[in-house]
Amino acid sequence: xxxxRSGTADGPGGIQYLRLQRASSRSDIFPKLIAMQKNLKAxxxxxxxxxxxxxxxxxxxxxxxxxxxxGAAENASQFIAGYGEALLDHIELSLLPLIWNGxxxxxxxxxxxxxxxxxxxxxxxxxSSGIAFPVRLGALGNGYVTFLATSMExxxxxxxxxxxRSCQVMMDLLALDERRSVPAxxxxxxxxxxxxxxxxGRISExxxxxLGLSVHTVNAYLGSATIKLDSVNRIQAIAKAIRLGYIH
Amino acid sequence: xxxxxxxxxxxxxxxxxxxxxxVLSREQLVRxxxxxxxxxxxxxxxxxxxxxVGASHFLLARYxxxxxxxxxxxxxxxxPFDLVRRLGSELASGxxxxxxxxxxxxxxxxxxxxxxxxxxxxxxISRQYCSLTFCVGKTRFSLMLLFLEGVILSxxxxxxxxxxxxxxxxxxxxxxxxxxxxxxxxxxxxxCLFWIAEGKTSDExxxxxxxxxxxxxxxxxxxxxxxxxxxxxxxxxxAVRNNLV
Numbered sequence: 279x280x281x282x283r284s285g286t287a288d289g290p291g292g293i294q295y296l297r298l299q300r301a302s303s304r305s306d307i308f309p310k311l312i313a314m315q316k317n318l319k320a321x322x323x324x325x326x327x328x329x330x331x332x333x334x335x336x337x338x339x340x341x342x343x344x345x346x347x348x349g350a351a352e353n354a355s356q357f358i359a360g361y362g363e364a365l366l367d368h369i370e371l372s373l374l375p376l377i378w379n380g381x382x383x384x385x386x387x388x389x390x391x392x393x394x395x396x397x398x399x400x401x402x403x404x405x406s407s408g409i410a411f412p413v414r415l416g417a418l419g420n421g422y423v424t425f426l427a428t429s430m431e432x433x434x435x436x437x438x439x440x441x442x443r444s445c446q447v448m449m450d451l452l453a454l455d456e457r458r459s460v461p462a463x464x465x466x467x468x469x470x471x472x473x474x475x476x477x478x479g480r481i482s483e484x485x486x487x488x489l490g491l492s493v494h495t496v497n498a499y500l501g502s503a504t505i506k507l508d509s510v511n512r513i514q515a516i517a518k519a520i521r522l523g524y525i526h
Numbered sequence: 527x528x529x530x531x532x533x534x535x536x537x538x539x540x541x542x543x544x545x546x547x548x549v550l551s552r553e554q555l556v557r558x559x560x561x562x563x564x565x566x567x568x569x570x571x572x573x574x575x576x577x578x579v580g581a582s583h584f585l586l587a588r589y590x591x592x593x594x595x596x597x598x599x600x601x602x603x604x605x606p607f608d609l610v611r612r613l614g615s616e617l618a619s620g621x622x623x624x625x626x627x628x629x630x631x632x633x634x635x636x637x638x639x640x641x642x643x644x645x646x647x648x649x650x651i652s653r654q655y656c657s658l659t660f661c662v663g664k665t666r667f668s669l670m671l672l673f674l675e676g677v678i679l680s681x682x683x684x685x686x687x688x689x690x691x692x693x694x695x696x697x698x699x700x701x702x703x704x705x706x707x708x709x710x711x712x713x714x715x716x717x718c719l720f721w722i723a724e725g726k727t728s729d730e731x732x733x734x735x736x737x738x739x740x741x742x743x744x745x746x747x748x749x750x751x752x753x754x755x756x757x758x759x760x761x762x763x764x765a766v767r768n769n770l771v
Contacts, residue, residue, distance in 0.1 A: 370663050370664070371696070371699050372699060373689075373692040373695075374693055391557060391560070392556055394560040394563065395556065395560065395563065395693050413633075414663070415630035415633050415661065416661055417630065418626070434553055438690070442685045445685075456627060476757075478760060478763070479755055479759065509725050510725035511725050513759055513762050514724060516763050516766075517723040517724075517762050517771070520767060521766060522625075523626060523628060
């Protein structure tokens with residue numbers, strides 16, 4: 279199918295290539311968010327990501343970037359307390375932007391003709407009105423890019439543009455994280471082969487037979503892979519190897 | 527696969543007029559999408575989007591069903607039928623070729639590829655096709671477009687279209703009213719899986735959850751039975767691949 283990098287797709291080299299075109303630090307993302315904030319005529323932005331992976335009761339929102347200034351921690355926790363649950367539930371089913379009216383005097387957010395393609399949250403839960411763009415990348419890096427203001431009147435053009443850019447922001451954030459968590463040494467071909475087979479449910483003896491190695495060698499490879507992946511046992515190593523894309 | 531529902535007839539006419547004279551503006555698109563989504567008509571949504579971006583044919587596929595036999599993975603399409611059938615295997619192999627991380631980092635990014643050599647596209651349709659992915663809930667979708675020879679699709683518009691398609695799919699997904707595809711694992715079993723993937727042993731999980739080690743092992747055995755996996759490692763690999771942890 280439409281996969282343009284088939285030559286370098288499998289190794290870490292493929293990922294390397296991806297990285298080149300992306301933001302090199304979080305400070306590169308900030309100006310993008312400020313520009314989006316201006317487009318929406320908003321007062322503040324805040325980027326939330328979902329941590330705790332798939333576990334329903336472990337999932338929570340974490341504020342990754344914001345420009346609230348002094349009251350940042352307070353604002354973030356107030357927002358999460360008010361809308362956290364609604365945001366977590368929403369992104370499990372839908373990608374429609376969320377908008378809400380704040381509790382401040384005459385605070386409102388209106389999406390005009392776009393309203394039917396948004397989902398409205400309960401009003402007056404937090405002081406400011408705002409809009410939250412859900413971004414669902416897949417297994418990793420999901421979250422919301424939110425913008426807050428006293429009042430917002432938004433047209434279709436600006437909403438769809440900022441949602442597209444929100445997706446880019448979340449991909450940039452994920453690309454940055456991924457670079458930080460890459461193992462110090464990359465895994466050898468043999469280590470990857472052993473991990474793959476272990477992940478497919480083979481026990482060490484079977485892996486040894488398949489690769490023509492001794493059981494001890496297989497265990498040694500799995501051990502060294504575990505260390506390189508900064509894991510405590512081979513199961514965690516397998517989970518990390520899948521998430522980092524070393525094995526399928 | 528050209529289905530012609532009653533609603534299609536009325537709407538279809540207006541497209542043809544506008545397609546000839548001018549390109550659909552965003553405002554018009556949004557207005558019409560509102561109508562199509564309110565009746566939850568995914569096909570009408572896709573038709574609108576194909577027109578907006580300048581493509582001649584659309585195909586919306588869901589990746590979670592692609593491994594299975596048959597053409598269940600197709601949500602809606604107006605591609606020629608033989609092409610659809612041929613593309614099923616292409617899609618499956620392409621999907622296995624890239625990693626989850628790469629997929630996450632290529633959201634809404636259009637990529638172009640050539641149709642397999644052994645298929646004959648309809649007249650005037652380019653051999654090159656465009657595909658891009660988006661996610662709604664736990665499901666990853668692929669939108670594939672065919673276009674006329676010589677037509678150049680705008681990258682910006684393609685991204686917008688991907689997002690609009692995700693909106694359309696959101697309505698359908700929400701209407702499905704939470705089809706739990708968590709393979710019927712219980713909350714406790716998921717919790718155990720989560721901690722095992724973090725590298726915890728049964729003893730450690732027993733302390734974390736405040737239940738006995740044997741209970742933990744029972745949960746894990748039950749997970750392995752439900753997921754048809756043979757070892758703990760495989761069960762975890764399964765859980766990670768399916769975004770359960």
